[in-house]
Amino acid sequence: MDFLFENNILIEEEIILNRDDFPMLKKNLIYFDNGATTLKPKVVVDAIKDYYESYTANVHRGDYDNSIRVDEVYESVRDKVKLLINANSSDEIIFTKGSTDSLNMIVFGFMRYELHKDDEVILTKTEHASNVLPWMELSKEIGFKIKYDLLNKVTPMQYGGGMNENFSSNNSVAYAALPSRLEAGTPNISGVIGLGQAISYLLNIRQDNIYKYEHNLRTHLVEQLNTISGVTIYNEKSDSGIVIFNIGDIGAGDVSTYLNKYNICVRSGNHCTKMLKEELQVDSTCRISLYFYNTKKEIDFLIKKLKSINYDDFKYN
Numbered sequence: 001m002d003f004l005f006e007n008n009i010l011i012e013e014e015i016i017l018n019r020d021d022f023p024m025l026k027k028n029l030i031y032f033d034n035g036a037t038t039l040k041p042k043v044v045v046d047a048i049k050d051y052y053e054s055y056t057a058n059v060h061r062g063d064y065d066n067s068i069r070v071d072e073v074y075e076s077v078r079d080k081v082k083l084l085i086n087a088n089s090s091d092e093i094i095f096t097k098g099s100t101d102s103l104n105m106i107v108f109g110f111m112r113y114e115l116h117k118d119d120e121v122i123l124t125k126t127e128h129a130s131n132v133l134p135w136m137e138l139s140k141e142i143g144f145k146i147k148y149d150l151l152n153k154v155t156p157m158q159y160g161g162g163m164n165e166n167f168s169s170n171n172s173v174a175y176a177a178l179p180s181r182l183e184a185g186t187p188n189i190s191g192v193i194g195l196g197q198a199i200s201y202l203l204n205i206r207q208d209n210i211y212k213y214e215h216n217l218r219t220h221l222v223e224q225l226n227t228i229s230g231v232t233i234y235n236e237k238s239d240s241g242i243v244i245f246n247i248g249d250i251g252a253g254d255v256s257t258y259l260n261k262y263n264i265c266v267r268s269g270n271h272c273t274k275m276l277k278e279e280l281q282v283d284s285t286c287r288i289s290l291y292f293y294n295t296k297k298e299i300d301f302l303i304k305k306l307k308s309i310n311y312d313d314f315k316y317n
Contacts, residue, residue: 021201022293030264030298035242035289040198047197048190059189060180074189077196084199092149094182095192100130105182107134109156115142156182210292214241217290217299224303231306234285241290247306250314252284255306262305 019025021041031039051073057066059074078090087093096102115121119142121135202210218241225231230248247255256268267287288302 019293025293028263030262030294030301032288032290032294032298032302033265033267034291034294035287036267038291039293040194041201043201044194044197048194051190051193059187070189073196074187074192077192077199080196080199080203084203095187097188099128103130104134107138109182112138112141117142205292213292214290215239217241217294217296218243220296221288221290221299224299225306228303228306234282243288243290244285245288246282246285247309248311250309250311252286254314255286255309258309259302259305262301264302264305 021043022039023042023045024031024039051070055066055069057064057070059067059070061067075090077095078093081087081093082090094102094105096105115138121139123132123135221243222233222236225233225243225245228247231245232247233243233245235242235244246252252268256266259266267289269284
């Protein structure tokens, strides 16, 4: 591979980033699939490893030292999330398995009991499947308008340990206050601890710096893609770090496979937004999703390889 980093310290557009913080980047990898998942800095990996090696215990269950330490570390992450998203209270922070779990909780745990037959839900065809399919299922029962963050009215979808204050044989149950009420059973403790470290890492860099840097990277990427004959960019005016495109008649999957030969990771397909193809009138696209550990050098290398594509190799019978 003919792409090498000159150094591991990136100093561009107000960001000072040590690329050594991200072990995956040591594999000489160009990672442009951040929309699917982002790379993890070593401090996050180390925090999860430390939990498993140094003080493993369940959370909110024990009175011994390890368990108390887990409680303290776990709950401190709520305060970090509150700071990151500017929530009113740490009690508003509910830890779930992920965005899909959270969206289903909103749809089936809250909106199911708030919507009526003549209401309306407004969605776009660019929504992720996790924010489409739950509404579609609920629409079989009702018909909608979206209203949202009202956690005290959310009915628990899972029942078990940790989400109740007490219960007895006469079927009387008293559920715990938020946030415990919506976190039944053993949570993803190591994941929450890792999240806390990730938030600290991001806050140290500052979100406004990340946004400015991503915006400059995206501007450079779009400018360079537009120098390639046959490229169509479908979201050129978007404000995100995501760029979706195709090159002539070459299938998106073929472009992705071709770039993989040079350790360049991009996404191809319909990106969990299967209705979007109705608007774009194309079955699939290539997606580049940038993040603050990407560089203009990586983009330039990508462009170099896209310009060297031999169209004859992709002719279809």
